[in-house]
Structure formats: structure tokens, C-alpha cells
Amino acid sequence: MPAVSAIEVTGLEREFPGGIRAVDGVDLEVAEGEIYAFLGPNGAGKTTTVRMLTTLLRPTGGSARVAGHDVVSEAGQVRRAIGVALQEAALDPLMTGRELIELQATLHGIPRAEAGRRGEALLDRVGLSEAAGRRVGGYSGGMRRRLDLASALVHEPRVLFLDEPTTGLDPVSRKGIWEEVSALNREGTTVFLTTQYLEEADQLANRVGIIARGGIVAEGTPASLKAEIGNPHLEIGLVDGSPETAAQVCRAFGRPLPERDGKVLLELEGGAGDVAQVVRALDEAGILVESLELVEPTLDDVFVAKTGEHIEEEASG
Amino acid sequence: MADALRVVAALGRRSVRQTFRRPQLVAPILIFPTLLLAVQTGGAASAVDLPGFPAVNGFLDFMLAGAMLQAALLAGNTGGIALAVDLEMGFADRLFASPISRYAIVLGRLAGTATLGVATAIWFIAIGLIFGVEFEQGVVGMLTMVIFVSLCALVFGALSSAIALYTGQASVVQGLFPLVFVILFLSSAFFPAELMLEPAASIAEYNPLSFIATGVRDQVIGGLDAAVLAETLGAIALVGAISFALSAVALRRRLRIG
Numbered sequence: 001m002p003a004v005s006a007i008e009v010t011g012l013e014r015e016f017p018g019g020i021r022a023v024d025g026v027d028l029e030v031a032e033g034e035i036y037a038f039l040g041p042n043g044a045g046k047t048t049t050v051r052m053l054t055t056l057l058r059p060t061g062g063s064a065r066v067a068g069h070d071v072v073s074e075a076g077q078v079r080r081a082i083g084v085a086l087q088e089a090a091l092d093p094l095m096t097g098r099e100l101i102e103l104q105a106t107l108h109g110i111p112r113a114e115a116g117r118r119g120e121a122l123l124d125r126v127g128l129s130e131a132a133g134r135r136v137g138g139y140s141g142g143m144r145r146r147l148d149l150a151s152a153l154v155h156e157p158r159v160l161f162l163d164e165p166t167t168g169l170d171p172v173s174r175k176g177i178w179e180e181v182s183a184l185n186r187e188g189t190t191v192f193l194t195t196q197y198l199e200e201a202d203q204l205a206n207r208v209g210i211i212a213r214g215g216i217v218a219e220g221t222p223a224s225l226k227a228e229i230g231n232p233h234l235e236i237g238l239v240d241g242s243p244e245t246a247a248q249v250c251r252a253f254g255r256p257l258p259e260r261d262g263k264v265l266l267e268l269e270g271g272a273g274d275v276a277q278v279v280r281a282l283d284e285a286g287i288l289v290e291s292l293e294l295v296e297p298t299l300d301d302v303f304v305a306k307t308g309e310h311i312e313e314e315a316s317g
Numbered sequence: 318m319a320d321a322l323r324v325v326a327a328l329g330r331r332s333v334r335q336t337f338r339r340p341q342l343v344a345p346i347l348i349f350p351t352l353l354l355a356v357q358t359g360g361a362a363s364a365v366d367l368p369g370f371p372a373v374n375g376f377l378d379f380m381l382a383g384a385m386l387q388a389a390l391l392a393g394n395t396g397g398i399a400l401a402v403d404l405e406m407g408f409a410d411r412l413f414a415s416p417i418s419r420y421a422i423v424l425g426r427l428a429g430t431a432t433l434g435v436a437t438a439i440w441f442i443a444i445g446l447i448f449g450v451e452f453e454q455g456v457v458g459m460l461t462m463v464i465f466v467s468l469c470a471l472v473f474g475a476l477s478s479a480i481a482l483y484t485g486q487a488s489v490v491q492g493l494f495p496l497v498f499v500i501l502f503l504s505s506a507f508f509p510a511e512l513m514l515e516p517a518a519s520i521a522e523y524n525p526l527s528f529i530a531t532g533v534r535d536q537v538i539g540g541l542d543a544a545v546l547a548e549t550l551g552a553i554a555l556v557g558a559i560s561f562a563l564s565a566v567a568l569r570r571r572l573r574i575g
Binding site: 051054055056057058076079080082084086087090091092094095099102103104106107108109135151 | 323334335338414
């Protein structure tokens with residue numbers, strides 16, 4: 001349980017007209033200085049949760065406190081403490097990058113001179129100094145996200161909410177955002193991010209909450225979640241010989257799994273340390289190995305184990 | 318309070334900049350009314366000879382007020398469209414997630430609309446001066462026209478904003494565009510109400526826009542009349558009270574549904 005909470009959510013609910021429960025009893029707690037990833041497929045309730053935590057949407061049940069303030073009764077204090085970069089980078093294409101940062105500073109009551117100084121520093125930080133005088137409409141997707149991130153930081157928020165910060169970005173831009181988020185977190189900012197990318201949650205987050213159909217189905221560090229569902233497995237491609245014989249040899253090292261694409265699959269009871277012994281045993285049995293791949297459990301495996309479904313494959317690309 | 322005014326001013330500046338950076342927003346405010354003014358002044362100038370037509374030096378003297386009010390109403394409509402676009406594309410969420418008064422967000426947009434009202438009034442005064450209109454009330458009258466047109470843009474802008482906030486759809490607000498012309502043509506903005514046929518004449522007689530048109534026009538062709546000024550401000554206040562109340566209700570509803 002986190003010592004000092006940046007976000008505390010208890011039984012949070014949001015029901016839309018027609019009885020649609022987008023968020024159905026979410027409980028979570030995020031410690032100060034943590035990166036918490038809310039992982040789930042489209043429509044799981046991630047954005048609705050973020051909209052409630054950022055005071056943009058009133059909960060219909062439960063409660064939530066952000067930076068020590070209630071999101072309903074102390075919404076103003078919450079807004080002063082948070083930075084928000086919402087999905088799709090809601091920027092005005094007719095504004096320049098610099099104008100947007102200046103406007104954001106004005107919205108947070110930062111004096112003009114200070115706003116200018118902070119704005120230039122942030123634009124420099126996200127690599128947009130040269131483009132700052134150009135209209136946002138001419139920015140690439142990655143530039144827009146970086147500008148959105150910079151604008152969310154202009155008042156030095158305690159808690160930063162990022163709603164799918166890298167959706168639709170190319171791998172290079174995505175990595176750039178990850179590095180920036182990590183750097184911000186090292187400087188002490190608590191980050192709550194939603195994502196449908198398994199790798200993003202795995203790489204960035206201290207803890208992950210997996211959400212499906214409006215509720216959290218699993219929560220923990222990426223490593224603990226993966227450990228929860230089982231050991232790594234070995235995929236063995238054979239040059240020759242029968243998969244049945246190979247599976248028989250492997251049985252001493254763990255539980256054989258159903259064959260896939262002609263490969264023998266083995267769940268290693270002793271973990272990755274058993275790989276060398278497996279190879280040696282196969283060699284001694286005269287079975288020639290063509291390929292060997294150690295596959296660690298992924299967060300998608302966790303998701304499958306908890307919900308019986310995959311997080312959309314196209315999203316994890 | 319100072320911070321709130323600074324926010325309103327900043328959002329107003331953004332609104333004006335946005336309009337001038339998007340030609341499709343400038344066109345209805347300045348170009349359409351100017352073209353309509355040119356066409357009407359050129360094609361219907363003999364209307365001044367109709368019995369009962371107010372005494373004017375030329376048809377442009379009469380039409381200038383109509384062109385200004387058309388521009389003011391379209392500036393209001395354009396402001397509503399821009400607000401709806403902000404809601405549609407999520408920019409409004411950026412504003413709603415900031416620690417500012419929710420009303421400041423709408424007032425900022427309306428401050429921009431009122432500024433556009435000032436700009437359009439100056440534009441048409443300049444056209445009048447170039448084409449020989451004699452402003453009976455001189456500089457004071459011109460300033461009065463600027464204030465009335467700006468206030469007119471403000472209150473009709475609030476009406477468009479209410480619809481934008483209620484629907485959240487730019488296409489719906491854009492759909493009001495033809496309605497602007499219905500309201501204008503059923504007032505004395507372009508033609509004296511006394512010379513209209515029924516039922517248009519009765520509608521025009523009570524249309525608040527007719528009172529505003531008279532207040533603006535009198536600065537060109539009439540004398541200084543306290544009753545007319547009071548009626549003009551009264552009409553603006555009436556429309557303003559309704560439109561601001563509707564805006565406030567629509568804003569609260571928008572914040573409630575998220």
C-alpha cells in the first residue's frame with residue numbers, strides 16, 4: 001500500500017444515460033512519485049476514469065481524491081495540482097506552439113514574464129524551440145504530443161495525467177515521449193497514464209492496473225503480474241526427430257504445452273536457468289535443435305488469464 | 318478578479334486571432350455583408366423615393382446600419398461555431414481542466430465576438446466615409462454605433478454560444494446561419510418596418526433588432542434622441558438577459574454531462 005497517496009480512488013462509478021456503466025467500482029491508489037499505468041483495450045473505461053479524476057466528468061458513484069483533494073467538492077484545488085494531456089492531443093491547429101503554452105500559463109495564473117521564461121524552457125525541453133512560432137496545424141503527430149506534454153507541465157503539476165500519450169505515434173516518437181515521461185518522474189512528478197500498449201506499460205510503469213469492462217481485473221508491478229500467471233516457456237524448433245520424443249525429454253524440466261507450428265513448447269518450472277540443461281538433455285538424446293526461444297509471460301498473457309480475451313493486437317504494434 | 322479578466326482577455330485574443338486566421342470565418346463577418354451592401358445599394362437605391370421612406374442623403378445612409386447588424390449577428394454565429402468546434406475537438410477540455418471560472422471560458426469567447434463587432438463597425442463606418450455618407454452625429458455618433466454594434470454581436474453571440482454549449486455540434490450552430498437572415502429581414506435593418514406588408518410589418522415592429530437598427534441608424538440620419546438610445550439599450554439588454562441566461566444554463570448542463 002503506498003505511503004503517501006497522490007491518487008486515491010474508492011468504488012468509482014460512472015453510469016451514462018441508458019444504463020451504460022463505463023466505470024463500475026474502480027478502486028486504486030497511486031503513491032507520490034509513482035508512474036501508474038492503466039492498461040486496457042478500447043472501451044474498457046480508461047478515458048472515463050481519467051476524465052473523472054481530472055474533474056471533467058462527475059462520478060455517479062464512489063469517491064476519488066487527487067493530490068489530497070476530492071474531485072467533486074474540491075475540484076478547483078485538484079485542477080491547480082494536476083497537468084492533463086488528453087487523448088488525441090486536443091490542440092488548436094490555428095495557434096502557434098508558443099501561443100498555446102502562453103495561454104496555458106495564463107489559465108494557471110502564471111505572471112506574464114514568468115510564463116514566457118517557463119514556456120521557452122519547456123519548448124526547449126521537448127525540442128520544439130525552432131517550431132514554436134509555427135502553427136500547430138503544421139506539426140507532426142509526435143510534435144503535437146510533445147507540445148501537449150509541455151503545455152501540461154507549464155504550472156509544474158504534482159500529478160500528471162496522460163491519456164494514451166503515444167497512440168498513433170511512430171516508434172521513434174513513442175520512445176521520445178517515454179524518455180520524457182521517465183525524466184519527469186525522476187524529477188518527482190507522479191504520472192498516471194492510460195495506455196493500450198503492453199510495451200508502454202511494461203517499460204514505463206512502476207505499477208499497472210489492468211482494466212476491462214469498467215473494472216480493475218489485476219494490479220501490481222509488471223513483474224509481479226507476469227509472475228502471477230506462470231513461468232517463462234521455451235519454444236523449441238527441431239531439425240529432425242519427432243516432437244513427441246523431444247517433449248518426453250523435456251518433461252523432466254517442466255510442463256509440456258500444446259505444440260505450436262511444429263515447435264515443442266515447454267513451461268520451465270525452474271525458470272530461465274534451466275535452458276542450458278534442456279539443450280544438453282536434447283543433445284544427449286540425439287535430437288538436433290534448430291531454434292530456441294525463451295518467451296517471458298507478457299501483460300497480454302496476464303490480460304488473457306484474467307479476462308479470457310487479448311488486448312487488441314493492432315494496439316500493441 | 319484580475320486573474321479572471323486576464324483569462325477572459327487571453328481567450329478573447331485567441332478568438333479574434335482564430336477568426337482572422339481562418340478565411341471561412343472572416344468571410345461571413347466582413348465579405349458577405351459588404352457584398353450584400355454593395356448589391357442592395359446599387360440595385361435598390363430607388364427605394365428612397367418610396368412614399369414614407371425616411372429622409373436620407375442616399376440609400377447607403379440607410380443601409381449602413383443593416384450591414385453592420387448583419388455583420389454583428391454573423392460574428393456572433395461564427396463565435397458559436399468556433400466554440401462548438403472547441404467542444405468537438407476537445408480543446409474545451411483543456412480549458413475546463415484549468416483552475417479558472419467556467420464562465421470565463423464563455424466570456425472569453427464572447428469578448429472576442431464583441432471585439433469583432435467593434436472591427437466590423439469600424440469597417441462599415443470607413444466604407445460609409447469613403448462613399449460619402451454624412452454622419453449626422455459626428456464622431457460621437459460613430460462611437461455610439463461602434464458600441465451598439467459591439468453589444469449586438471455580444472448578445473447574439475451569447476445566443477449562439479448557448480446553442481453550441483447545448484448541442485456541442487458545430488454543424489447545428491452553422492445551421493442557424495439562414496435564421497440570421499430571417500431575423501434581419503423581419504426587422505427594420507434593411508427596410509423601414511412601416512413600408513412592409515403584414516405580418517412582416519408587425520413582426521418587425523416588435524423585433525428587438527429593429528430597435529437596435531434604429532439606434533445605430535439614427536447616428537447617421539437622425540438627431541440625438543434619448544428615447545431611441547434608451548430603446549436601443551433596452552432591446553440589447555432584453556436579448557442579452559435571455560441569451561446569457563440560456564448560456565449559463567447550457568454551460569451548467571455541459572459541465573454536468575461532461
